[in-house]
Amino acid sequence: VSSSQVRVIFDAMNAVTSEYAQRILVDELGLSPESLLNCSPLEDFGGKHPDPNLTYATQLVAAMGLNPDGTPSSIDQVRAAPDLGAASDGDGDRNMILGRGIFVSPADSIAIIADYAERCIPFFLEGGVRGVARSMPTSAALDRVAAKRGWTCFETPTGWKYFGNLMDAGLITLCGEESFGTSGSHIREKDGLWAVLAWMSILAFRNKDGARAGDDVESNRWVSVEKIVHEHWFTYGRNYYGRHDYEKVDARAAEQVMERLRSRIDANAADAAQEEYVIDEFEYEDPVDHSVARKQGVRVLFEDGSRVVFRLSGTGSSGATIRIYLEKFESPRQVDEDEQTASSRLLQTARHALQPLANAALELGDVQNLTGRDAPDVIT
Numbered sequence: 001v002s003s004s005q006v007r008v009i010f011d012a013m014n015a016v017t018s019e020y021a022q023r024i025l026v027d028e029l030g031l032s033p034e035s036l037l038n039c040s041p042l043e044d045f046g047g048k049h050p051d052p053n054l055t056y057a058t059q060l061v062a063a064m065g066l067n068p069d070g071t072p073s074s075i076d077q078v079r080a081a082p083d084l085g086a087a088s089d090g091d092g093d094r095n096m097i098l099g100r101g102i103f104v105s106p107a108d109s110i111a112i113i114a115d116y117a118e119r120c121i122p123f124f125l126e127g128g129v130r131g132v133a134r135s136m137p138t139s140a141a142l143d144r145v146a147a148k149r150g151w152t153c154f155e156t157p158t159g160w161k162y163f164g165n166l167m168d169a170g171l172i173t174l175c176g177e178e179s180f181g182t183s184g185s186h187i188r189e190k191d192g193l194w195a196v197l198a199w200m201s202i203l204a205f206r207n208k209d210g211a212r213a214g215d216d217v218e219s220n221r222w223v224s225v226e227k228i229v230h231e232h233w234f235t236y237g238r239n240y241y242g243r244h245d246y247e248k249v250d251a252r253a254a255e256q257v258m259e260r261l262r263s264r265i266d267a268n269a270a271d272a273a274q275e276e277y278v279i280d281e282f283e284y285e286d287p288v289d290h291s292v293a294r295k296q297g298v299r300v301l302f303e304d305g306s307r308v309v310f311r312l313s314g315t316g317s318s319g320a321t322i323r324i325y326l327e328k329f330e331s332p333r334q335v336d337e338d339e340q341t342a343s344s345r346l347l348q349t350a351r352h353a354l355q356p357l358a359n360a361a362l363e364l365g366d367v368q369n370l371t372g373r374d375a376p377d378v379i380t
Contacts, residue, residue, distance in 0.1 A: 006203060007082035010196065011037040011060040014046040017092040017193050024193065029200075035082075037063070045090060052087035052096035052180055052192070053380050054103060060087050064098040069379070071349055072101035084203060084225060086196040093190035094180040097199055099225025105241050105350075110134065110176030111141035112232050113198045114149075117174060120205035121198050123184050130170060133163055135177040136282050136297060137309045137325045139239035142176065148236070157284050157296040158311070164188050165288040178243060178325065202228065233346045237332040240353040244376035246322040246367070253372070254312055254320035257365045261298040261310055264364070277302045282309075300364060305329040308361040322371070324361050326354045351379075 008031055012018040018041040025031045037060060038046060049056040054070050061068065064085040065078035072078050078101035085098035097104040104112075114132055117124040133154035134142045146153035154172065156162035163175040167185045176182040181190035182198075206223035246254075265279050282296040297311040309325040330353075333342035362368055 006084070006200075006207075008035050008084045008086070008200065009037055009060065009063055009082045010035060010039075011052070011057055011085075011087035012039045012041075013048065013050040013052065013057065013087060013089065014038045014040055014042040015050045015088065015090045015092065016041060017088040020092070020193055021088075024197075050090035052089050052094055053378075054096075055378050055380070057087045057096060060085050060096075060098065061103075065101040066098065066103060069351065070103035077101075084199060086199070088192035088196070089180070092192050093183075095182060095192035095195040096180055097195070097225070099229070102226040102229060104225065104229055105139070106176065106178050106180045106182070107134070107139035107141045107239060107241050108229060108232065109195070109199075110138075110174070110182050111145050111236070112202070112228060113176075113182065113195065114142055114145045114151075114174055115232065115236075116198075116202045116205065118149075121201050123186055124173065127173070129173050131166070131172040133166055133172045133175040135159075135162075136284075136299075137243075137311060137323070138176065138178040139241040139327050140329070141236070141239045141241075144236045154287070155284075157282070157293045160190060162284070162286065162293075165286055169288045171287070178241070199225075230347065233330075234333045234342060238330045238346045240326075240328040240330065240348070240350050242326045242350050242354050242358075243380045244324045244326070244358065244361075245378040245380075246324075246371060246373050247377040248319035249322055249371050249373065251320045253370050254322050256370045257322060257367055258298065258310065258312060260366055260370070261300075261364065265298075300361070306357055308357060308364070310361075310365060322365075322367070324358075324365070324367075324376070326357045326361065328353055328357055 010021050010025055012021050018039045021036055021039055025035065026033055054061055054068060063081060065073050065081035067073050081100040083100060087096045088094065097109050117129050129151055131152040132142055132146050133156055135158045136155050137158060143153045154166055166172045167188055173185040182195040183189065183191040206228060265281065278301045281298050283292060283294040284296060285292050297309050300308040306328045311323045313321040313323055330345050368374060
């Protein structure tokens, strides 16, 4: 980093991590001050929404050679992009990771951090990983790493308090959620800047032979973020993943969507032999205090391993947000499968791979008819 071989850009979004980024990334690690973007803490965040995602971190997304939908822009823009891009939110607990021309989904990010944890991330080098956890709506990418490593993987409701119980009991040392939250058990909360440092450690580990980031993008010497992500998919398979948010929906209409889905649970159970999916409502018994959390999201589980999750967020006077989570699994590259065939399965754009599932979700929830919405407000 300090030798300028690795180009990093960090967007503090004019929020609390501005001062920390200056001290850690510039003063301690030797990044150029030009690596810091929107790095002056402002009460109004400079008039911008301090949410580290493709919708709101527009300046960073463009700088990394990406379109607003997360697909690569022109070849020249991708080549000119830094090697690692990252952002943190208003209070510093969430993060977004980008490579040259690639958006790393939060679920893939936590899975890759887990895969490298005991090899190169300082916090795990002595004590190792005791267990991992993810929120239920988060994709199962982390589960596949845990299975290979022999770790227990907990699936919890949304809410960091559930991770906190597991940390306090010594059951996990790494956890994450699809809403860009990631952390180790060094703190009982999300830690956005820690996740960025974890990715910097992975890049340093994979390029410790001295390969230069300035090498051609296609060079086999430099191991890029994109290459790390693609290797992960070829090894573990890919969980295509997306979240569609319908914001400020009339609260009654939002409840009707959920009621329609719940009404299908009993009908689905009665016709299980005829259906291509199973539908249920997630509930969780905490292994530490044995409390039970019910109605944590309606899940539609398809035969091929795909799933759709529906959750409501907020039901106040300003309306509710319907969150629809989409996940489709593609298996890893097979021993007798050539690279081109594997790539055609594993390297599609997420939106293309998930479109049939998105259509099925809208039909199952009768979303357009009940809400009057033709499209989601935010896609991540």
